[in-house]
Amino acid sequence: MELRQLEYFQMASRLRNITRAAERLRVSQPNITVAIKKLEAELGIQLFDRSQKQLALTPEGAVFLNRVELALRNIQDAVLEVNDYKQLQKGTIKIGVPPMMGAYLFPRIFSSFQRRYSHLDIFMHEEASMSIREQLERDELDFGIIILSGASNRLQLLPMSKNQIVCCVPESSPLAKKKAITMDDVADTKIVMLKEGSFLRQTILGRMKAEGITPNIVLESNQINTLKGLVSNGVGITFLLDMVADETPGLKTLPLADPIFVDVGLAWKKDRYISKAAQSFIDFCKDLLKKDHSNKADAASPAQE
Template identity: 75%
Template sequence: MELKQLEYFQMTSRLKNITRAAKRLSVSQPNITVAIKKLEAELGIQLFERSQKQLSLTPEGAVFLNRIELALRNIQDAVLEVNDYKQLQKGTIKIGIPSMIGAYLFPKIFSGFQKKFAHLDIYLYEKGSMSIRESLERDELDFGIVIISNASPSLQLLPMSTNQVVACVPEDSPLAQKDSLSWSDVSNIDLIMLKEGSFIRNLIQQKLKEHNIQPNIILESNQIETIKGLISSNVGMAFLLDFVVQDTPHIKTLPIEDPIFVDVGLAWKKDRYISKAAQSFINFCQDTLNK
């Protein structure tokens, strides 16, 4: 049994598709197919149910996955720890950031951290908060600067700020004359939404569903400047965090009648070895907050 076989099996289990797993791991599809077949032959069991279009684990495969995920995580942590001893002046950090937070909050943190720790390499991955939190739980990222409200207990959290979700409407919209927005106001309005995987999108959809409102979504984008441009051009309205649209020309921000607040912060996986590079980032964020 080889380590690569276990890694291929793990990724295929997560993505439920050999082609996508091969692309994620940068290997050929036949390599993964052969590795899994050899693994099944060695174990004497069938790991996947192949009668469906989408691969699914057999009961035996699910038990095996639960066991090997812990083993692979321990191996990854061991490699990190050894590299810390071997390369005390080097390190890499993989950070996930949503576009909304990334454009307005992270640059300030990154600039200061890079000046202090120029020898560390930082890799950024832009996704929605929900997607980043899932990637953290799968050990695909070291950190996420995300909306941490209602996060999984498996994540360690460092709150950074509390922000309000506001309705953003064109300044010449009839809604701009109001002091606050009711959910009934949204029923006949063209809505610009963040893409799937966004915490704000999920939150707004949940609120609209609670009020039996079917939104008229005309466009989805994670490009915040594009969304703001569309709002100011009277294309539609959107829900964003307050600090993103503060003092933006041609846009009026309205609090929701039943205000929504969310916490933004740093998240990382509990019970994992924290490399010296990762610990330096945690310490820097803590020091920045205390200033």
């Protein structure tokens, strides 16, 4: 039994598709097919039920996957720990960032961290917040900057900022005269929205569904500037976090009449070994938060004579 066979089996199980697993692992499809067949022959069991359209684990395969997941995670952690003992001067951090945070929150964190830890490499993966949560739980990322609401208890969370979901409307729209927006106000309005997998999209659509409103979504994009540009040009309205929507020409931001507040922060898997590189990133983010709180406290204090 080879480590490669276990990795191929794990990915095929996760994606339920040999072709997609091959693409993710950057190997040929026959390589994965042959490896899994050899694994089944060695174990003397069938791991997948191939009678269905979508690849499905047999009961024996599901039991085996649980053990394989744990074994591969332990191997990954062992490699990280050995590298730390070797006191390498080089380290890597894989972090998932949603488009909204990628454009407005992450650059500040990244630039400051890189100046302090120039010997560490950060690889940023831009994904929707819900997708990042799933990748963290599958040990595919070290960290994610996500909306923390509803996150799994298997994730360690470090809140970094509290934000409000706002409605963005064209300045020329009659809605721009309102002080706050209800879902009824936008029931018949064209909406441009973040794509599937976005926590913000899921939240707004959930609110609309609860109020019996069917949204009129005319365009979808994960590019925040594209959404704001579409709103500014009168294509429709959108919903964003206040930190990214403020001070945009041609666009008016309005709070929701029934406000929705969300915490944005850093998340990582609880039961994983934390490498020195990863720990340095956690410590850096904590220091950054302390400085921000200190600066806000100083700004709020009356000037001393």
